[in-house]
Amino acid sequence: MKVVAYVRVSSERQAEKELSIPAQLKAIQQYCQEKGWIIVGEYLEKAKSAKTDNRPEFQKMIALAKRPNRPFDAIVVHKFDRFSRKRDDHVIYKALLNKCGVKVISVTEQTEAETPQELLLEGMLEVISEFYNANLATEVKKGMTQNAKQGYNNGGTPPYGYRTEHVALGASKTKAVWVLGPREEIDIIRWIFHQYAYEGVGYKKIANMLNEKGxxxxxxxxxxxxxxxAIIFNESYIGRKVWNKQDYQTKGKKWKDRSEWIVTENAHPAIITEELFNLCQKRAKERNNGGGETHKPFQTKPNSPFWLRGIFYCDQCNSRMVGHSTSTTRKYGGQKYYICGVYMRKGKDFCPYVGWRKEQIEKIVxxxxxxxxxxxxxxxQIEEEIQRYHRETNKHIAASITGLEMEIGFLKKRIEQMRQEIQTGGGKVYYADVITEMQAELKEKxxxxxxxxxxxxxxILPETAIDSIKHDIRNLINLLNEEVPNPQPLNEYVGKFISSVIIQRETKMVQIAMHLKYGEQVLYQKMIVAEWEGSTA
Known part of the structure; x- marks a missing residue:
C-alpha cells in the first residue's frame, strides 16, 4: 500500500515537550517498513497550531487526497492528535477522506472505529455533494443555453470548414465563436454539396473521390x-447553430424532440445557401424512398440464416454487424460469425476486426x-409495466407542469389583488407598471x-393494443422455442421487440435494448445485460 507521512509539532515552546519531527518521522518509517508499505510523500508542519486553516502542508495533503488519481491510499501519523486535536475537525476531515477512499492510520494508537457521528456526517457530506453537483449542473445548463441562444460555442470541435475564435466581451471575459476556416476546406464543402445535389453522386463515391485526390x-x-x-445533414453550413439535440444522461445517447433544441439562425458565416442545403435534403429523401444508398432502411436478405442482422451493432463504429461464413471445405465444416460491416467493406484501418460466433450470440439473445x-x-403485467414506464419517463415534465400551474395561479391572484387596490384608491403609484410586468411574465409562463x-x-391505449402485443409475443416465443429456428420470420418478430444488440469488446458484456411498440409509439423500454461466454473469431 502507498502512504504519506504527516508530522506536526504545535509551537516552538511545545515542540520541546512533544516528540520531535525527526523522531515522529522515524517511528512512521519503521512502522511502514514492518507493514511493507511504501511512503510516497512526507508532509512536515513545523511549529504549527492544530487549526487546519493554519497548516499549509495539511491543506496540500488533503487537496491531493481528493484527486481521482491520488498517489496514496492512506495517511500515517504518529498519534491521532497530530492529525487534528479538535474533534469536529478530526471527524470532518476523516469523513471526507473516507469518502475519497483514504484511511488515517496512527502508529501508536489503534485505528479508531467509525462513530455514529462520523457515519452521520459522511452521509450528510454525500447529500450536500449530490445537491451541489445537481445545482451546478442546472446552473451550467442555464449558462450554456443562454450561450447557444446568442450564437456562442459551448465547446467541442467545429465542423470541417470552420475554426474556433475567441472574442473579447469586456476586460476579462471571452466567448468562443465559429469563423470560416481555410479557403480549401470551404471549397471542399461546397464541392461535396454540389456533387450530391446536382451530379447525383452518393456518399460513398464522394468519399472515394476525396480519398483518391489525397x-x-x-x-x-x-x-x-x-x-x-453527416456533412450533408449538418445545418451548421447554412449558418444555423443547433444545440441540445441529444440527451447524454441516459446510457448512451438519445435524441431529444426537436422542440427542445436550441436553434440560432445566423450564428456564424454560412458556407452554402439554404436553397442548396434544402435541395440536398430533398435528394436524400428521394434516395431513401426510391431504394437509395447508405441511409436506406435495413432489410434482411431472403433465406439468410443470420436473424440478428439489422439489429446487431458494432460497439466501436456503431455500424451494423453482418453475417459471415468460413469455408465449408475445412476439416470441421464452416463456421458462422457476425462481423463488423465497416471492417468487411473497408478493412481494419476503419474498424478493428472482431467476430462473434452466430450460434453463441443468438442463443444468448x-x-x-x-x-x-x-x-x-x-x-x-404488460399494461402495468407500460403505465409505470410512461410515468417514469414523463415525471420531470409532470413536475414542471405542476410548478408552472402554481406560478400562474400566484401571478393571476396577485394581479387581481393589485387591480382591486387601485380601484379602491389604496394602490401604490407604481402598481400599474408592476401589473404590466407581471402580465408579460404571466404570458410567458x-x-x-x-x-x-x-x-x-x-x-391512452386502444383496447386492441395490448392484445396485439400479446399476440406478437406469443408468436415470437413459439419461434424461439423451435428446435431449428426459421430465421426469416424470426428476424421480423425480433425486430419488433429489440432495437439493438451490442457486445462491449473490453468487458464482453452483451447489451440488448428491448422495447414494446404499438405502431410507431414506444410504450416500454428496458436494457437487458448478459455476459458473453465463449471465444471470438
Missing amino acids: VPTQKGGKWSASTIR ANKLRSALLRLTFDD EAEYAHKKNLYQEL
Whole structure:
C-alpha cells in the first residue's frame, strides 16, 4: 500500500515537550517498513497550531487526497492528535477522506472505529455533494443555453470548414465563436454539396473521390460514407447553430424532440445557401424512398440464416454487424460469425476486426429475450409495466407542469389583488407598471405551460393494443422455442421487440435494448445485460 507521512509539532515552546519531527518521522518509517508499505510523500508542519486553516502542508495533503488519481491510499501519523486535536475537525476531515477512499492510520494508537457521528456526517457530506453537483449542473445548463441562444460555442470541435475564435466581451471575459476556416476546406464543402445535389453522386463515391485526390479529413484520416452523410445533414453550413439535440444522461445517447433544441439562425458565416442545403435534403429523401444508398432502411436478405442482422451493432463504429461464413471445405465444416460491416467493406484501418460466433450470440439473445417477455406476460403485467414506464419517463415534465400551474395561479391572484387596490384608491403609484410586468411574465409562463402540456400526454391505449402485443409475443416465443429456428420470420418478430444488440469488446458484456411498440409509439423500454461466454473469431 502507498502512504504519506504527516508530522506536526504545535509551537516552538511545545515542540520541546512533544516528540520531535525527526523522531515522529522515524517511528512512521519503521512502522511502514514492518507493514511493507511504501511512503510516497512526507508532509512536515513545523511549529504549527492544530487549526487546519493554519497548516499549509495539511491543506496540500488533503487537496491531493481528493484527486481521482491520488498517489496514496492512506495517511500515517504518529498519534491521532497530530492529525487534528479538535474533534469536529478530526471527524470532518476523516469523513471526507473516507469518502475519497483514504484511511488515517496512527502508529501508536489503534485505528479508531467509525462513530455514529462520523457515519452521520459522511452521509450528510454525500447529500450536500449530490445537491451541489445537481445545482451546478442546472446552473451550467442555464449558462450554456443562454450561450447557444446568442450564437456562442459551448465547446467541442467545429465542423470541417470552420475554426474556433475567441472574442473579447469586456476586460476579462471571452466567448468562443465559429469563423470560416481555410479557403480549401470551404471549397471542399461546397464541392461535396454540389456533387450530391446536382451530379447525383452518393456518399460513398464522394468519399472515394476525396480519398483518391489525397484530401485529408478534419482529423487527418480518410473520408467515409458516414462522414459525407453527416456533412450533408449538418445545418451548421447554412449558418444555423443547433444545440441540445441529444440527451447524454441516459446510457448512451438519445435524441431529444426537436422542440427542445436550441436553434440560432445566423450564428456564424454560412458556407452554402439554404436553397442548396434544402435541395440536398430533398435528394436524400428521394434516395431513401426510391431504394437509395447508405441511409436506406435495413432489410434482411431472403433465406439468410443470420436473424440478428439489422439489429446487431458494432460497439466501436456503431455500424451494423453482418453475417459471415468460413469455408465449408475445412476439416470441421464452416463456421458462422457476425462481423463488423465497416471492417468487411473497408478493412481494419476503419474498424478493428472482431467476430462473434452466430450460434453463441443468438442463443444468448433468445434466452434473455424469452425470459423478459415471459415475465411481462405473467399475471397480465404488460399494461402495468407500460403505465409505470410512461410515468417514469414523463415525471420531470409532470413536475414542471405542476410548478408552472402554481406560478400562474400566484401571478393571476396577485394581479387581481393589485387591480382591486387601485380601484379602491389604496394602490401604490407604481402598481400599474408592476401589473404590466407581471402580465408579460404571466404570458410567458402560460406559453411554457401550453408547450409542456403538449409534450406530456396521458397514455391512452386502444383496447386492441395490448392484445396485439400479446399476440406478437406469443408468436415470437413459439419461434424461439423451435428446435431449428426459421430465421426469416424470426428476424421480423425480433425486430419488433429489440432495437439493438451490442457486445462491449473490453468487458464482453452483451447489451440488448428491448422495447414494446404499438405502431410507431414506444410504450416500454428496458436494457437487458448478459455476459458473453465463449471465444471470438
